[in-house]
Amino acid sequence: MSVLLVGISHRSAPVSVLEKVAITDTDRPKLIERMLESSHVSEAMIVSTCNRVEIYAVVDAFHGGLAEVGELLTKHSGMPLPDLTKHAYVRYSEAAAEHLFAVASGLDSMVVGEQQVLSQIRGAYASADAQQAVGRTLHELSQHALRVGKRVHAETGIDRAGASVVSVALDRAQQVLGSIAGRTAVVVGAGAMGSLAVAHLARAGIGRIIVVNRTIDRAQRLAETAGTYGVESSALELSRLTEAMATADVVLTCTGAVGAVVTLADTHRALADRDRAAAADRPLVFCDLGLPRDVEHAVAGLPGVSVIDIETLQQDPAAGAAADDTAAARAIVADELARYLAGQRMAEVTPTVAALRQRAAEVVEAELLRLDSRLPSLADPERDEVARTVRRVVDKLLHAPTVRVKQLASTPGGDSYAEALRELFELKPGAAQAVAAPMEISAMAGEALVDDFTAGHLGDEEAQA
Secondary structure, eight states: EEEEEEEEEESSSSSHHHHOOOOOHHHHHHHHHHOEEEEEEEEEEEEEETTEEEEEESSSSSSHHHHHHHHHHHHHHHOHHHHHHOOEEETTTTEEEEHHHHHHHHSSSSSOSSSSSHHHHHHHHHHHHTOOOOOHHHHHHHHHHHHHHHHHHHSGGGGGGSSSSHHHHHHHHHHSSOOBTTEEEEEEESSHHHHHHHHHHHHTSEEEEEEESSHHHHHHHHHHHHHHTTEEEEEGGGOOOOOOOOTOEEEEEEOSSSSOOOOOOHHHHHHHHHHHTTTTTOOOEEEEEESSOBBOOGGGGGGTEEEEEEHHTOGGGGOOOOHHHHHHHHHHHHHHHHHHHHHHHHHHHHHHHHHHHHHHHHHHHHHHHHHHHHHHTTHHHHHHHHHHHHHHHHHHHHHHHHHHHHHHHSTTTTTTHHHHHHHHHHTTTTTTTTOOOOOOTHHHHHHHHHHIIIIIIIGGGGGGG
């Protein structure tokens, strides 16, 4: 069983494509359930952020798993397969682990070094685990990835370029407004991004924060959090968004809604209210961090209105990190990947060692039974001593090779030593569940889908299947 990754991110696709494949918190459980119902997937996790959608699946066969995950994405996005595969990337086995470690470290983020992706991976894991979609493989991979991300941020300065997409968006907003100190901000959405926005706005000296959300309870909780920073705050339901926008200098949105939350009509009404308040010359800046976009595209064409969205931020030079810090982070990822793979190889050889010891125990018991039949008059104390002696001899003979095979298994190509043990001691294939034979895929099992993905994105990784 190996990990298969199929993903689409800001590095491989434009925002218009990311919007189509975006997976909301409501969608995620249903998609995971569908994956687990497929024939080749035993574990599944979906990492979905404002600029990436990545499906991690533990599969028993590369081609079969790829066909099923690809079919899931095409149905969800509504995109024709050729259009989807132009923007998708595929990673398998070691390459999938390396990619997740890089993502957790912030190396693959739009703002290199941002830390929010750690909480997003943690949330993806928790969501999948709640559905019992996480087994040993994804559990160990996810937990190691989180440790890698923490280590990178602790030992390098990779996050000096900016803590998140929010910080870069607000920097761009201040280029338009001059400064947001003492101004009014509206935060639309009370999720993780909304909480991050409140923290950044408070640090920037914002004068007032209005939290707008579909459920007023969550808006009130986030407004209370803003109050702990010493910022005047209030909460409104989404139906009163226009009212809030009329008083705002900057509006930051990230709701995860399927359609636009801020419409052209809403913005027209808000601007009209500003006119009546003699504030017509005051710029209004939208920081749209939603995926799909929260702000209707036509809003950017209104006079006095600026829209900073994900597409804008992709081109922002502030999204990069210093070369030295990036190199240091990549070195940590490489080191941790080597450790992870060594641990995985050692774990794979453990069933073989257990099977060998079980085989030895069976041989010992058989010989002791034969001894009983040949020397039925042997007294119990003598029989027990013989049994202990035989078991000690076997344990001592097996100790060195089993310890050594575990050590060798942690090296590249170490699985061959486990295979040698199985051959030398004639262990039954089912006794040591260390190697899962890939299932044969018939020509009818999604062959066209596999060919499209493989031709465009697999490359040399196909050899690992």
